[in-house]
Amino acid sequence: MTDILDKALGAARDAAGTAAEIILHYWRAGVDVIVKGDDTPVTVADREAELAIRGILSAALPEAGIYGEEYGADDTSREYLWLVDPLDGTKSFVRRTPFFSTQIALMHRGELVLGVSSAPVYGERMWAVRGRGAYFDGERVQVASTAAMRDASISTGNVKTLTGDARWNALGAMIRDSNRIRGYGDFCHYHLLARGGLDLVVESDVSILDVAALAVIVREAGGVFTDIHGGAPTLESRSVLAGTPAIHAEALARLTGATIDR
Structure with a gap:
């Protein structure tokens, strides 16, 4: 598996660089904006970047499936599965706010084992295996x-769902x-957390x-990364609680101890 992860990391970093260009x-x-069926925006930048990423990843690891934001999943049942968001933060991108990034991860039998996060406007790139x-x-880091x-220091992202029950209090x-x-939102607060600049990130709608x-980056930096219920990230995950070990433990206890109104 070591050889596969070495090859995969090189491909993911190359793909992130190509997407950045x-x-x-x-x-x-500048680009025109298209509104998708779920009322979220997409641009030619999203789609071209994902196609370029897919080409590089497929060539490097043909046995892996790919699940991408714009073109969906070709096969999520394979032993290895790439997870790709070519332009995470499209709403920021189209409003000329530089809080967007390219996210490339690799799963092995359902476990996240590799991650590359690239923020091209900031010139930042983080990775972990x-x-x-x-x-x-x-x-x-x-x-x-x-x-x-x-x-x-706490940072929140999208917490709309959280406002609807006792966990908000x-x-x-x-x-x-x-x-x-x-x-900070988007990639930014996770980069800061992994680098020691923040202590807790909370998001309920991702x-x-x-x-x-x-998730791989924060964990490999010594942090804890779960959903808001304390579960490990899966393909179905929709929330995040990430932090230093002690702060994550206290935050999880507080949030799960709150009575959720039904």
Whole structure:
């Protein structure tokens, strides 16, 4: 498996670089926006980037399936499965806000084992392979050692669903007890968490394609990455609770201890 992961990491990094060139071209030139059936936007940048990524990944690891944001899944039952969001943060992209990225992850028998996260406007790239640590532009990174909520920096992303039940009050209490609250969103707060700049990320409305690569990166940086119920990420995951080990444990206890109104 080591040889496969070496080959896969090289391909994923190459694919992220190729996608960055495509995305930056359209970032400078501008694009028309199409609204998909689920009322989310898509552009030619999304679609061209995914096709380019698929070509590189398929050539490097033909035995793997690919599940992509724009072109769906060809086979999710294979031993290896690529998860690809070519332009995560399209809403930011079309509004000229640079909080978007390319996310490429690899699953092996349902477990996330590799992740590459590329933010082309920022020139940032992070990657990780199971058991090998997490890296930011070639330098190994580690989450902070923060252990007390009073010292914690919390960042929220999309938390619309969370506002509908008692967990919203639990989150509010954590914010009151924390050191500070931010809302970086998208790739940005996960990169900061893995590099020690944040201590907790909470999101209740995501796709696994948005966060699969970031899950590997945060875990390999020494953090804990689950859904908001404490479960490991799966293809069906729709929420995230990620943080330093101590802060994640306290946040999970607070959120799961809240009574959810039905």
